[in-house]
Amino acid sequence: MTTEVDSPASPAAGAAAVARRSRRRTHAVLVHTVQAAVLVVLLGGWQLLVQGDQHAIVLYGLPSGIFDRLRSWVTEGTALGSLGSQIWTTIEEALIGFAIGTVLGIVCGIALGRIRFLSEVFGPFIKVLNAIPRIVLGSVFVLAFGLGLESKILLVIVLVFFGVFFNAFQGTREVDRTFIANASILGASRWQVTRQVVLPSAFTWIIASLHVSFGFALIGAIVGEFLGGYAGLGVLIKNAQGTFDASGVWAAMVIMGVVALIAEWLITRLERRLLRWRPAQLSGPDL
Amino acid sequence: MHAPRSGPPGAAIAMRDVTKQFATEGPEPYTALRDLDLEVAPGEFCAVVGPTGCGKSTTLTLVAGLEQPSAGTVRVHGADVSGITPGVGFMFQTDAILPWKTVLDNVSAGPRFRGVAKGAAVSGARDWIRRVGLSGFEDRYPHQLSGGMRKRVALAQNLINEPRILLMDEPFSALDVQTRAKMSDELLSLWELTRPAVVFVTHDLEEAIALADTVVVLTAGPAATIKARFAIDLPRPRVVQEIRFERRFVDLYQQIWDALRTEVDLAYAQTTRISGEAGA
Numbered sequence: 001m002t003t004e005v006d007s008p009a010s011p012a013a014g015a016a017a018v019a020r021r022s023r024r025r026t027h028a029v030l031v032h033t034v035q036a037a038v039l040v041v042l043l044g045g046w047q048l049l050v051q052g053d054q055h056a057i058v059l060y061g062l063p064s065g066i067f068d069r070l071r072s073w074v075t076e077g078t079a080l081g082s083l084g085s086q087i088w089t090t091i092e093e094a095l096i097g098f099a100i101g102t103v104l105g106i107v108c109g110i111a112l113g114r115i116r117f118l119s120e121v122f123g124p125f126i127k128v129l130n131a132i133p134r135i136v137l138g139s140v141f142v143l144a145f146g147l148g149l150e151s152k153i154l155l156v157i158v159l160v161f162f163g164v165f166f167n168a169f170q171g172t173r174e175v176d177r178t179f180i181a182n183a184s185i186l187g188a189s190r191w192q193v194t195r196q197v198v199l200p201s202a203f204t205w206i207i208a209s210l211h212v213s214f215g216f217a218l219i220g221a222i223v224g225e226f227l228g229g230y231a232g233l234g235v236l237i238k239n240a241q242g243t244f245d246a247s248g249v250w251a252a253m254v255i256m257g258v259v260a261l262i263a264e265w266l267i268t269r270l271e272r273r274l275l276r277w278r279p280a281q282l283s284g285p286d287l
Numbered sequence: 288m289h290a291p292r293s294g295p296p297g298a299a300i301a302m303r304d305v306t307k308q309f310a311t312e313g314p315e316p317y318t319a320l321r322d323l324d325l326e327v328a329p330g331e332f333c334a335v336v337g338p339t340g341c342g343k344s345t346t347l348t349l350v351a352g353l354e355q356p357s358a359g360t361v362r363v364h365g366a367d368v369s370g371i372t373p374g375v376g377f378m379f380q381t382d383a384i385l386p387w388k389t390v391l392d393n394v395s396a397g398p399r400f401r402g403v404a405k406g407a408a409v410s411g412a413r414d415w416i417r418r419v420g421l422s423g424f425e426d427r428y429p430h431q432l433s434g435g436m437r438k439r440v441a442l443a444q445n446l447i448n449e450p451r452i453l454l455m456d457e458p459f460s461a462l463d464v465q466t467r468a469k470m471s472d473e474l475l476s477l478w479e480l481t482r483p484a485v486v487f488v489t490h491d492l493e494e495a496i497a498l499a500d501t502v503v504v505l506t507a508g509p510a511a512t513i514k515a516r517f518a519i520d521l522p523r524p525r526v527v528q529e530i531r532f533e534r535r536f537v538d539l540y541q542q543i544w545d546a547l548r549t550e551v552d553l554a555y556a557q558t559t560r561i562s563g564e565a566g567a
Binding site for chain 2: 178179181182183184185186187188189192196197200201276277278279
């Protein structure tokens with residue numbers, strides 16, 4: 001986002017700029033106030049509706065219970081060990097799988113997008129693989145590779161790969177032909193065209209898929225842990241579910257949410273860095 | 288058909304009996320060019336004019352080696368064209384400079400692609416950026432430049448490779464009239480520096496006469512071919528904005544327009560399908 005440069009040429013212009021700025025600030029305060037109010041109403045309503053009924057507390061959990069559970073996890077550790085190591089286990093699975101799946105997706109997408117023969121041969125296979133519900137593969141991986149890190153990473157790779165692959169493939173095919181012709185005439189080899197024309201151009205598509213894919217990576221890691229594992233947030237959730245500890249399930253979800261938000265922020269940073277050649281986007285609400 | 292001839296030994300570009308067809312959805316291929324003969328001498332500035340859709344751009348893609356002729360031969364400096372022609376520069380009608388590279392990276396791209404060391408490529412690029420009047424804009428991205436500035440970048444990007452042939456496909460058509468005249472003047476002075484043979488495609492006859500040594504008129508498509516060829520004997524150096532008031536310019540314009548008019552009418556009738564009823 002560009003910020004307006006205020007260089008008041010005259011007192012009148014200066015006053016106008018100040019007025020504009022204070023209007024913007026008032027607006028921002030209003031937005032944040034309403035947001036806080038929505039949060040208070042939601043959490044407060046939940047607390048008030050549920051807290052009188054022991055039966056409902058077991059079923060739905062309580063905001064205060066979630067907070068207590070989080071505090072005890074942080075101070076006393078979980079049944080599986082320290083909270084940090086559970087979070088790190090899940091993040092590690094998600095990150096390794098995300099990295100491998102993304103790289104594979106980009107490489108395969110660009111290769112199939114550039115080389116017609118490959119896309120003719122492998123197109124049908126990829127369509128079939130994409131059509132099956134891949135989450136089920138998690139069971140296969142747990143059976144084949146055991147309860148450790150590998151089975152979760154494989155599940156994450158499978159979930160991440162396709163989204164990135166299809167975007168990289170489409171992005172490769174949408175590259176402006178003029179850019180390719182121009183680079184070729186300037187002396188670029190086929191590899192140089194791929195590296196310096198196709199890849200940067202397809203990156204607008206690929207980056208868009210990364211936002212969604214990291215969500216899939218977390219889902220893959222957690223579901224993998226559900227299906228069988230020794231450690232991680234998924235196991236924590238599963239245990240909490242098994243002991244009728246709704247607050248524990250919610251607490252793990254809150255932690256996942258924080259992790260996802262941090263990842264989203266990092267990906268947006270990466271996006272800004274890689275796509276800084278693009279003109280500033282037309283402004284609208286950022287979500 | 289006559290036996291294949293070879294062009295005069297010195298010709299920069301020699302196209303002989305060139306036919307170019309494109310596959311279409313239907314059973315019949317679309318014939319863009321038929322039996323086209325075109326010769327351009329080294330250092331000659333040749334403008335190609337013709338109505339819209341007559342295959343002007345196709346001619347350029349054949350010389351550049353982006354497309355292969357369906358029949359006939361295309362020779363550049365005596366060698367048959369197969370694949371991208373070496374020693375050729377191409378300015379496209381739309382922006383073709385890479386939007387994710389800065390001005391400096393765009394201009395130095397050609398030498399870098401060709402294996403020139405980074406330092407040498409960058410200092411060469413700075414020279415060319417200065418020559419096209421963009422000093423100080425080296426670190427800008429294309430979207431931060433005006434249309435005319437992007438054309439200058441494209442020009443520098445091509446000329447840094449010192450092409451012996453420069454192909455230009457209505458390069459200035461997207462610019463406003465004043466910027467266009469300025470760019471034309473600058474093109475001529477830059478052309479004088481390295482003197483490549485130029486094939487300049489345009490639909491603007493005034494621009495063609497002001498710039499070129501030779502104006503070639505194409506017939507209306509499909510199956511376009513060369514209708515006439517005119518030598519432009521106006522003295523150089525020329526000032527594009529002023530030359531059109533000269534007596535000789537007006538004479539030439541009338542002569543060439545006589546040849547072009549019937550083709551333009553024909554092309555217009557084809558696109559609007561009014562030839563039968565209106566008889567215009």
